[in-house]
Amino acid sequence: GENVEQHPSTLSVQEGDSAVIKCTYSDSASNYFPWYKQELGKRPQLIIDIRSNVGEKKDQRIAVTLNKTAKHFSLHITETQPEDSAVYFCAATAGEAGTALIFGKGTTLSVSS
Amino acid sequence: GAVVSQHPSRVICKSGTSVKIECRSLDFQATTMFWYRQFPKQSLMLMATSNEGSKATYEQGVEKDKFLINHASLTLSTLTVTSAHPEDSSFYICSARIGGFDTQYFGPGTRLTVL
Numbered sequence: 001g002e003n004v005e006q007h008p009s010t011l012s013v014q015e016g017d018s019a020v021i022k023c024t025y026s027d028s029a030s031n032y033f034p035w036y037k038q039e040l041g042k043r044p045q046l047i048i049d050i051r052s053n054v055g056e057k058k059d060q061r062i063a064v065t066l067n068k069t070a071k072h073f074s075l076h077i078t079e080t081q082p083e084d085s086a087v088y089f090c091a092a093t094a095g096e097a098g099t100a101l102i103f104g105k106g107t108t109l110s111v112s113s
Numbered sequence: 114g115a116v117v118s119q120h121p122s123r124v125i126c127k128s129g130t131s132v133k134i135e136c137r138s139l140d141f142q143a144t145t146m147f148w149y150r151q152f153p154k155q156s157l158m159l160m161a162t163s164n165e166g167s168k169a170t171y172e173q174g175v176e177k178d179k180f181l182i183n184h185a186s187l188t189l190s191t192l193t194v195t196s197a198h199p200e201d202s203s204f205y206i207c208s209a210r211i212g213g214f215d216t217q218y219f220g221p222g223t224r225l226t227v228l
Binding site: 001032034036041042043044045046049051089093099100101102103104105106 | 145147155156157158159162173204206208210215216217218219220221222224
């Protein structure tokens with residue numbers, strides 16, 4: 001089955017710096033890769049996603065890149081702000097119908113001002 | 114739009130009792146709903162995939178007789194934890210998906226504590 005690896009597990013940056021989180025997946029049939037932000041005790045919030053027919057997608061300070069050949073995708077956050085501090089999860093589709101999501105272990109991002 | 118609710122938000126029960134958690138899509142019809150479990154400081158682990166009117170598909174290692182899932186309508190799925198034990202204490206989160214679209218919308222989660 002699908003396996004998603006995520007690195008680093010923790011990331012500390014200064015306000016204004018960039019942050020990069022990387023994920024790899026094992027199932028070449030995966031075709032959808034969302035990124036979620038989760039604050040303590042809250043639901044995961046979708047921040048950006050990318051489909052397998054696209055190599056890069058950007059939304060203001062957030063961008064995601066996908067390398068299908070290498071089976072890895074990355075989240076890039078520029079000009080980080082303290083409110084970006086949270087746990088970030090990558091995920092990839094899996095299952096017979098390709099609809100279920102398998103999550104990485106998460107990255108705790110801390111942005112200090 | 115695309116709001117998913119869960120009830121209850123918190124529940125405390127005694128060991129051996131059963132607990133039912135409801136997941137509702139409030140403003141859309143969810144052809145597929147998913148149930149996840151999240152232990153403290155860990156990731157979301159997929160428990161099962163539920164399609165309306167069909168039996169749920171459980172992930173390896175998840176006991177289907179212990180975690181009963183019912184998806185009787187396009188807006189409601191329920192997870193019943195039967196004969197709960199302290200090790201079942203966790204954060205249970207559902208998500209819902211509209212057919213033909215990839216995006217999953219998550220509920221706010223239910224904190225289950227089994228004494």
